[in-house]
Structures are given as C-alpha cells and as structure tokens.
C-alpha cells in the first residue's frame with residue numbers, strides 16, 4: 001500500500017468538509033459516451049472540486065491458454081468522477097459520472113442498484129453510443145431521463161423525433177441542456193427528480 | 207437526416223441474478239471480471255455510505271487505519287475516502303471493515319432506491335436543488 005508522501009496528509013479542504021450533522025446520502029448516476037459532457041456536468045453543479053474514485057477489476061484468464069497452465073489475470077483500473085451537493089444539514093446528494101468503458105459500469109457493485117435514478121447524456125452526433133446503456137437501465141429497472149447536451153455542430157432533432165428514435169415512452173422526459181452551465185445542469189437534475197416524484201405518486205395510486 | 211433507431215428493452219424478472227449461460231455461446235466476457243480481486247468478509251458499504259470516526263486513533267492502528275480515522279474526523283463518503291487516499295474503492299472497504307469491527311468508525315447507511323420511493327425524500331432533494 002503506498003500513500004503519496006506522508007508529510008502531506010491527504011484530506012478535504014476545509015470548505016469541502018461535511019457538517020457533523022450529515023446523516024445520510026443519496027446518489028444519482030450520469031451515464032453517456034466518451035466526451036458527451038459527464039465530467040463537465042458533475043463539475044458544474046458540484047459544491048466540491050470533483051474527485052475521482054477508482055476500482056480494480058480483475059479479469060481471470062478463463063479459457064486462455066497460457067504458458068504454464070497457471071491462471072493469468074489482467075487487472076483493469078476503472079476511474080469515476082464524482083461531485084457532491086448538500087441538500088440539507090442532514091442529507092447529501094452525490095453525482096457519479098460513469099467511466100469510459102461501459103462494460104464496467106454495471107459490474108461496479110451497487111453503483112446503479114442504490115441510485116435514485118440516472119441521467120443519460122446524449123450527443124446527437126453519436127446517438128447510438130447511448131443505446132446499450134439505456135437498455136441496461138431498462139433491464140434493471142433504474143429510472144432515467146435523457147438530456148441532450150447541445151454541441152454547436154450537432155444535428156438538431158425535434159423532441160418527438162428523438163423520442164421515436166430512442167423508443168422511449170411518453171412519460172420519460174427528454175430535455176436539452178448545456179452542461180457547462182450550472183443552472184442548466186441543475187435543471188436536468190430537477191427534471192429527473194420531478195420524474196421520480198411522478199413515478200412515486202403514480203405508484204402510490206395503483 | 208434521420209437519427210439511428212433504438213429498441214426498448216423490458217425489465218428483467220430478477221435484476222440481480224446473472225443470466226443463465228446459453229449453450230454454445232461461449233463465456234460472457236463480462237462475467238469473467240471480478241471486482242477488487244480477492245474478496246474476504248467485507249461490510250456492506252456503498253460508495254455513498256458516510257463514515258465518521260468514533261474515537262482518536264488507537265496507538266496500535268496501522269498507518270493506513272490512522273490515515274483513514276484522521277480523514278473521517280467529520281463524516282465523509284466511502285467514495286471521498288477512496289479519492290483522498292488514492293486507493294481503490296474495494297481496498298478502502300477492506301480497511302473500513304476492520305475499523306468497523308474494532309468499532310473505531312461508524313457507518314451511516316445511504317438511502318437507496320426502493321420499490322415504493324419515499325416522496326418526502328424526493329421533495330427534500332428537489333428543494334435542495336432549487337436553492338443551488
């Protein structure tokens with residue numbers, strides 16, 4: 001175990017500490033292809049300087065013939081950006097931006113399982129890169145909204161056309177955003193929360 | 207220009223159960239990955255479980271334990287501990303399991319998504335976001 005220099009003790013800056021009253025946390029996951037703006041979004045709404053957590057995944061050499069019949073293992077490190085928003089003195093919201101290689105997203109134990117919901121960020125120049133992750137969220141019953149991060153040279157589709165292309169039911173919100181702007185990222189999160197709230201309300205009625 | 211077309215998927219009956227391997231399909235490459243190498247007995251810690259120290263570090267604590275205890279003088283999520291210590295998440299959970307067993311730190315469990323979501327919780331998050 002190597003720590004980076006023992007003189008400089010790692011830790012949060014004073015302003016990045018949580019109050020002692022913080023009792024519980026919730027999380028939202030932001031997914032989308034490489035370069036779609038996940039890190040930018042986390043950074044624009046986070047109250048702390050965005051941090052990175054990582055996980056090591058070991059691939060066992062199953063079915064691979066290696067030299068001496070010993071088990072080969074390949075370790076891959078997957079890094080994930082995250083930020084934080086204090087909701088109340090007791091409640092904290094964390095935002096996680098998924099790492100580049102999608103096949104790892106759902107292996108990161110508990111990343112999606114406990115999340116309130118997810119934001120699928122899409123770039124209309126490469127819509128298809130988000131198809132698989134939407135399907136996986138659907139399979140796992142993780143509620144999500146779609147946010148179109150608008151890049152200047154990207155094709156602009158009317159929402160109805162996007163809904164058809166993404167094969168999304170009427171109730172799943174599709175919104176446009178500019179994740180570089182805090183207010184715009186905040187509005188995306190609000191859209192997700194309102195959607196989750198409406199799901200909770202309809203669940204209570206049935 | 208027409209956008210590419212996706213096809214909606216249905217929720218799986220048992221979302222947490224691994225899909226049965228079909229004959230002739232070969233191993234699913236994803237199933238070959240295990241997280242964090244050898245897993246011992248670990249406390250069920252989420253990325254957003256808040257950890258807070260109970261007492262000053264005992265003199266016998268290892269340097270890693272001491273660094274962790276010092277970090278959580280105030281509450282911090284496991285994700286933040288992992289980031290500040292520059293250690294993988296699973297390694298931090300191993301260290302924390304020891305500290306939890308020795309009752310040197312306390313864990314404040316996250317609020318996770320439920321079958322019937324807690325409306326008060328959702329409303330609290332909305333109010334918090336509105337103030338942003």
Ligand SMILES: Nc1nc2c(ncn2[C@@H]2O[C@H](COP(=O)(O)OP(=O)(O)O)[C@@H](O)[C@H]2O)c(=O)[nH]1
Nearest residue numbers: 034035036037038039040149150151178179180
């Ligand atoms: N024009 C424009 N550029 C953006 C926007 N969002 C992100 N970018 C840029 O796109 C690049 C990739 O964004 P990043 O957040 O790192 O994407 P990630 O890979 O999804 O984390 C960065 O250089 C951003 O500055 C946006 O809304 N508009």
Ligand SMILES: [Mg+2]
Nearest residue numbers: 038039081097
């Ligand atoms: Mg990124």
